[in-house]
Amino acid sequence: MDQELTWPLLPNQPLPGGVNLNERVLTTSRRATNSILCSAQSSIGACFMDIITLVAFIISIYLAGRIAERRGRRFKIWAWIAAFIGPLALPLVFLFPNLHRKNGEHA
Numbered sequence: 001m002d003q004e005l006t007w008p009l010l011p012n013q014p015l016p017g018g019v020n021l022n023e024r025v026l027t028t029s030r031r032a033t034n035s036i037l038c039s040a041q042s043s044i045g046a047c048f049m050d051i052i053t054l055v056a057f058i059i060s061i062y063l064a065g066r067i068a069e070r071r072g073r074r075f076k077i078w079a080w081i082a083a084f085i086g087p088l089a090l091p092l093v094f095l096f097p098n099l100h101r102k103n104g105e106h107a
Contacts, residue, residue: 060086063082064082064090065082067090068093071096071098071100072099073099078093
């Protein structure tokens with residue numbers, strides 16, 4: 001080795017392969033960025049499933065609110081419940097009694 005490396009390495013100090021530290025860091029970061037982009041592009045199926053889940057949550061918010069409203073409950077409260085627990089709010093609405101029915105009727 002013609003040159004001794006001093007510690008700490010300075011940015012413009014050439015490494016044994018003749019490459020500056022700045023160039024080596026840039027090359028490494030480019031490789032890391034490319035690998036992240038490739039892994040993100042290969043997970044299109046996961047992105048599609050995320051979209052389906054989001055749409056299901058939004059639909060369940062509206063449906064739970066409307067069903068609750070028809071059963072004598074408040075739309076806003078059940079919409080928030082559905083926002084937190086998602087589609088599980090739909091069967092939960094039916095577990096509570098219907099407030100619009102007459103007292104003599106059974107469920």
